[in-house]
Amino acid sequence: MVLEIALLDxxxxxxxxxxxxxxxxxxxxxxxxxxxxxxxxxxLEKENRYALLITWQTLEDHTIGFRQSPEYQEWKKLLHHFYDPFPVVEHFRKVALP
Known part of the structure; x- marks a missing residue:
């Protein structure tokens, strides 16, 4: 599993x-x-900041499957004009601790 995190201003x-x-x-x-x-x-501290957390099966499900899909164009049209500055998106994998 991969966790996508985007801070959206x-x-x-x-x-x-x-x-x-x-x-x-x-x-x-x-x-x-x-x-x-x-x-x-x-x-809570900055009312116009949001954290978007999305869990994907694999990194490629997001970076290729979603980002290169026609649905992504629809997503962009709905949301991207709200951001200032444009968000940085990072991906995380759970650390297996003993």
Missing amino acids: VVPAQTSNFEKAFAQAQQIIARMPGYVTHELQRC
């Missing part, structure tokens, strides 16, 4: 519109091959 006056658009956009990722789960959390 949304234009402050657009948070309500972003949340409405995300309600639609989340249906797109939920249909993608390799998708496991997701959650969107809003920052």
Whole structure:
């Protein structure tokens, strides 16, 4: 399993519109091959910052399967204009501790 984490800084006056658009956009990722789960959390200290956490079966499910799909174009159209600056997306794998 791979955890995708994106910190999303949304234009402050657009948070309500972003949340409405995300309600639609989340249906797109939920249909993608390799998708496991997701959650969107809003920052308490900075009201226009969100953390998007998406779990994928593999890194390629996100970087190739989703990012190179027609559905990604729909995702971009719904969400990308809300971000300032554009978010950095990173991927994590759970550490197996003894």
